[in-house]
């Protein structure tokens with residue numbers, strides 16, 4: 525048997541350690557799959573077993589950005605200097621805004637909300653530009669819901685409304701909603717009826733048993749048609765066809781199937797929440813789900829996008845009582861989308877400082893909002909250089925959550941999932957930076973309060 529010669533010292537140096545991180549969590553979409561086996565060589569992920577095409581691209585394309593961890597006014601600086609400057613900007617601001625938060629851990633989100641509280645600021649998340657209307661509807665109607673585990677084991681009627689999981693959440697069908705064999709669905713897909721409601725035939729529609737193609741911008745009318753049929757109210761067939769673009773007898777057939785189901789679920793996406801009607805559409809869907817529980821068990825769930833946007837809603841809600849668009853300038857939280865949502869606050873030129881965490885408003889907000897953000901001092905946190913970091917007063921290059929940083933993220937069904945990182949980053953985590961900024965902001969606020977105590981009051985006695 526041939527024996528390979530021993531490696532010389534240079535070869536030993538060049539040898540890269542290969543390790544496998546089992547059950548790692550993918551944070552690319554709201555499915556937050558926590559069964560991924562990552563094969564890691566040094567600071568490169570070379571394989572991501574069980575990840576879908578989007579997850580593969582998230583893991584395999586990950587590269588450490590070797591820029592300095594901190595820039596002040598575009599110039600490299602020490603992280604401690606960046607923390608000091610960030611704390612000064614926030615503590616001196618009269619109307620500070622904190623925005624983003626959907627692509628980081630819930631631990632970081634928690635500290636960010638604390639900072640907003642100390643500085644009497646406004647805190648908003650990317651929910652305001654995606655499922656914000658659902659957040660408003662939940663406040664008004666409530667949500668009949670369940671975990672994805674229950675869907676997997678029980679749901680024999682699965683409806684997707686304005687959502688295209690085959691492309692946006694590629695493992696949704698196979699892991700949770702259509703294909704898996706469950707405790708009460710021993711034959712998997714054969715035991716389920718799949719329905720897609722949409723304005724066009726998407727890739728998901730091809731996987732469905734029933735495709736309900738409605739007229740664009742008629743979701744509200746479609747949902748109220750179903751609400752009426754759930755209560756056996758007679759409808760005018762011509763009117764229904766004119767309003768929804770779908771015939772009454774087919775709506776009736778769908779309602780009959782929904783009533784016969786043992787456990788139904790409606791997943792809804794931005795095709796519902798961001799078309800005409802917005803929160804009124806979400807309210808109609810939540811109310812329909814509630815109505816269906818007079819006949820059988822029915823639940824609904826938004827199909828959330830970014831990895832931890834659900835965590836952002838949860839954390840902001842447990843800290844303030846509201847999921848996004850919260851203002852604390854009066855010392856208590858006030859919720860008013862349109863007034864306290866980041867794009868509106870900026871477009872009206874109200875904020876005089878901002879802190880943007882894991883988001884790129886310079887890349888996707890309206891022109892007036894971007895112009896105003898550019899004109900005020902703000903702090904940006906991102907693992908990569910973006911248009912937002914480029915214009916910031918203080919830019920922190922941070923470690924990537926899930927790949928370099930542990931913590932907690934929430935799956936789209938509000939179940940918290942732990943992260944198992946693959947390798948360390950040379951950059952700090954945003955949690956570490958936010959914690960330091962919070963400590964310094966508290967010191968500065970205390971100093972300000974002491975100064976104000978000794979200053980003669982200008983108010984009349």
Ligand code: SF4
Nearest residue numbers: 550553556557576579
């Ligand atoms: S479905 Fe979503 S969370 Fe799961 S592997 Fe694909 S991108 Fe990642």
